[in-house]
Amino acid sequence: MTIKTVLAALGGLVLAGPVAAGGMLAPGEPFPAWSLLDHSGATVKSSDLRGKTYLLWYYPKAMTPGCTREGCALRDSFDEFAKRGVEVLGISFDDPRSNAEFVAKEKFPFRLLSDTDRSLAVQVGAADSPGRLFARRISYLVGGDGKVLKAYDKVDPASHAQEVLTDLDALSR
Numbered sequence: 001m002t003i004k005t006v007l008a009a010l011g012g013l014v015l016a017g018p019v020a021a022g023g024m025l026a027p028g029e030p031f032p033a034w035s036l037l038d039h040s041g042a043t044v045k046s047s048d049l050r051g052k053t054y055l056l057w058y059y060p061k062a063m064t065p066g067c068t069r070e071g072c073a074l075r076d077s078f079d080e081f082a083k084r085g086v087e088v089l090g091i092s093f094d095d096p097r098s099n100a101e102f103v104a105k106e107k108f109p110f111r112l113l114s115d116t117d118r119s120l121a122v123q124v125g126a127a128d129s130p131g132r133l134f135a136r137r138i139s140y141l142v143g144g145d146g147k148v149l150k151a152y153d154k155v156d157p158a159s160h161a162q163e164v165l166t167d168l169d170a171l172s173r
Contacts, residue, residue, distance in 0.1 A: 024125040024138065024153045031056075031142045032123045037092070037101035038111040044089070051144045054087040055164055057155075058126040060134035062094045062102035062112070068156035070137070071106055077161040078109045083167050091115050091126075092135055125153070142166065 026032065035045040042108040046134075057074065071113065074088055081088050087109040099112035115135070121127035126135040139152040141164060150167050152160070 008104055015111055024151050025140065025148045026067070027148050028043060028096060029148050031140060031148055032120060034120045036113040036115055036120065037096050038113050039094050039096050039103045040111075043101065044111060044113060046146065049087065049142075049144075050146065051088055053085060053149070053168075054089055054142050055139060055159070056082065056091055056142060057139040058088050058121065058124075058135040059092050059137060061097045062092060063105065067092075067102075067159045068158055070103070070155070071108055073161040074110070075106065077107050077165060078167075080165050084172070086141075089110060090114055091120070093118060093121070093127075093133075111157055121170060141163070 003160075028121060031046065035043055045069075054106050057070065061067055074090075078088065087142060089108065089152070090093050090099075090108070090112040092112070093116055094102070094114060096114050099114060102108070103112055104130060115121050118127045118130040118132060121132070121135055122130060124138075124140065126138050137155045137157070139155055139160065140148055141150040141152075143149045149171060150164075152163070156163075
């Protein structure tokens with residue numbers, strides 16, 4: 001059986017690996033407009049965040065060890081983000097119900113968004129195609145003007161929250 005045969009049988013699903021389509025956005029580039037459901041089923045739009053700085057952190061799968069570690073570190077630093085005027089938003093390919101369970105279990109004070117069709121993920125480098133099974137662990141810090149302030153293509157779940165807070169402090173000088 002060849003790899004082409006296996007991929008055809010999987011329907012083009014991509015489980016992991018490098019991302020080609022879209023690639024990472026660079027600081028100064030406009031972040032694409034988006035509209036996604038949060039864990040409560042409410043629609044959240046990028047236009048709702050106009051004038052606010054926000055951290056959009058992509059995670060592969062709700063309630064897995066690395067995603068839980070990263071989410072809990074962001075939860076534990078939530079007050080520091082709020083002091084800096086930054087809204088924290090998690091995003092994955094999970095449906096709103098799975099994200100609601102994740103929020104409830106870990107007591108996250110922030111919204112988790114569902115990019116189930118991977119449309120935003122492909123545009124921003126979290127997926128190379130709509131067939132990708134799990135999102136890449138990446139983040140973007142987006143300014144109130146809708147432009148990328150910082151792009152994080154290599155994220156350590158345990159230290160990412162502190163890394164972003166340090167960058168926010170450096171950006172405010």
